[in-house]
Amino acid sequence: MGYLLKLAARNLWRQKRRTALTFLAIAVGLAALIEVDCIMAGVDRDAIDNLINLETGDVRIHAQGYSAERESLPIDRTLDPDAVLTVLKDVEKIRAATPRLMFGARLNTGWEEIPVMGVGIDPERDGQVFTLAEYVDGRWPARGAAEALLGYDLARVLELAPGDTFTLVTRTRDGAFQAIDLTVAGLIRSPHPQVNSGQVYLPLDVASQALALGGAATEVVLKTQDGARVEDVSRNVRAALEDAGISGEVLTWRDAASDFLAISQSKQGFSALLIFMILVIAVVGVVNTILLGAMERVREIGMMKAMGMTTREIVLLFMLEATGIGVLGSVTGCLIGIAGNAYLVSHGIDILESYKGLDIGYPIAGVIRGAWNWPMIAEAFLLGIVVSWVASYIPARRVAAQDPIASLRQG
């Protein structure tokens, strides 16, 4: 085995250019796989962060039956926020909670009208759960004030600036038309595209009153303490609500994330495609290397067999050469991949410029930063080696099966 290893290594070294070409092709494929995965992992992480920080919180509570009709933004299934907040006081591992009121509306500027999502927020509590306040250019609205925060993209389309007024046209719980006159207090430029393009935030008390809801909210959202499992917290919240006789639905951010898991799956499809391409590159490269090597070394192989080397040993020799290519490809690919990852993690790539206005269905925008996914890198490493090794078996067998007499007669 030792002498076969030495021989394999020497043979690879002898055909430097061919070896390099093959292992670099594998390396590039593996590096691409690692890079893409790094971005995807980063996108997922950012998307989940944005989802939690700007949309769903860690855990949220709706009135019974709300989620089933969530798409239509019903306002006839509401919660009394004070009652729910009182119950939550006694539940462990909750850092903060805040009510929100989501409703469909049309934003009317006097010459244009477009559909938006109205979001009633509790100006004093919202910042304890959501990071919205970090992204506000302008003033944060006050309780009871007819003021609103507008997504930056929405404001740009409608040519609205802080200080301008507009009307939110909607329907009350009873179906009556309602027109809420509001002043733009500030603009939101967040990393969550939907927040920037379709959301209007106004004080919850103003919204709830206008919709004839008497202070009710469509959800109470809470932030858990660090290290708490959202599933545990949601279970405790559910129990506490039940004890207090409040019928509600308790969801975690994971339930909402299932919406973009579909995209995660297409992401996996993309990785699968890359893996397939790597397979093809590796198989073609390795098979080519072995067959060319065998053609050049027909008499050498004949001689080895004459000297008593078994077919198995010759197969092993060629498979070692192929595996060597795989190892070189894997090492190089992973090093390139890790270097690329380091850049993507520390600098990221700016998709805002190239994909402006493109809603890819992910709650992300701006600079995408990669995330380390070491298991994937390990997988890529093994992939390169295993594929090369497996791909070499059949051509190696063919080469080793040659008749030594015929081989020796050649040349």
Place this chain on the structure above:
Amino acid sequence: MMVGTGIRTKIGLRMAMALLVALAIGSTELSGAGAAVEAADLTAEEIVARMDANAYMASAHLVAKLVIRAGSREITKQMEGWVVGNQKAMVTFLNPGDRGTKYLKLGDELWMFFPDAEDLVKISGHMLKQGMMGSDFSYQDALESEKMGELYEFKLAGVETYDGARCYVLEATALPGKQVSYPKRKIWVDCEKFVARREELYAASGKLLKVSRVEEVKEKGGRTYASRVVMEDKLKRGSSTTLIIEQVEFDVKIPDDVFSLRNLMR
């Protein structure tokens, strides 16, 4: 949300709405019963009862034109309609772009047919309420067939001259528990003919949303009807819908199968 028919449904609905509204307020008999009553003697309730009574006709067949203005854009639609009371209505469009598009209202149900897509849409049940997300009209508006007097409480705010005619000014406030689109309305009712001359529609907040004005009144076969009605959207500058009734016949016999799904899809 709006079951795929999207914008087309909405714009079409807006037209059908205008038509139905116009028909509802549009005609009254000239039999003189109204003219004999002295204005000052009537309470708000009595005025509304007279108006309600007059507003609903037995049947009519008409050809009308809709002019929709949105800013500098102007679209004209031609249509033909058959109406029986406030329960049955069939509207079919005649202008090239919409030819064959039909609406059928049967009590609380509204059907729409789009010939190019061979698409039959029924609007009913829960879609009525959730459908519109604060848009101009809801399906519910189109189907509101209860009489005004059953939905609102009226107050007589005074008598004014409007567009050369003496009018009662009525303020309507939705009765508790009644689901209406406009919690507040203000109506100018002709003191002699008991026809609404102008109507203002308000949001729950008291903001004025829409105004409909009767610009022209004609007579036909002993009836007065509004032949030109303008609906203005007060939230959108320069946005209005004008309904012009070009031909009308009252109290005609309309075969029942006009108001059938079979006719809708033909």
Place this chain on the structure above:
Amino acid sequence: MALLELEGVRKDYRQGRLTVPALRGIDLEVESGEFMAIAGPSGSGKTTLLNLVGCLDTPTEGVIRLDGIELAKLPKAQLADIRRRRIGFVFQSYNLIPVLTAYENVEFSLALLGENSSNVKDRVMRILADVGLSGLENRRPGDLSGGQQQRVAIARALVKGPDLVLADEPTANLDSETGKAIIELMLEMNQKKGTTFIFSTHDPMVMNYARRLVTVRDGRVAEDKRR
């Protein structure tokens, strides 16, 4: 008992529908320690004979016995094992492994036997000295002359101490001076170690060194002379 016995050995090659008789009945006995040449015109069956004796091929008819054991009855793996342990090969075109040094080429022969004891180095260095390559151990075949390469091949064949060395025209690619030196080396090794040598050649000068000269013609032994 003779080291090698051939009785009525025939070998036919099939070329499509054609049967090419390469050997047509060879009877031969080779004693241990012989230094034997096989001569004959081109196509007479010299290489075929060496291949059969070298366990690379099996006869169509007849019996070949090595140390009294009939080769045709052994499984392939055992034939490979015989080649590995007991037979050394020297080829016309040397057939060294180009990526290995002279030393490593010789060592390879022992590695195949699974030998890695400390005396491997001694044995390899001694045999390389015996074939006159001291100081050239670390050269690759590409950096050696043809004669030197053939010396490495002889060392490689001899290092494992085989019973039999088979050499198919070992001097054919060499000039006559070098060829002479190689055949002298082989003879020296035969005398020093007692290893049996069977080699084929066209060269009368080389034949002259042989202790026994077997001439084949048309697949038959035409002459068998001992000196």
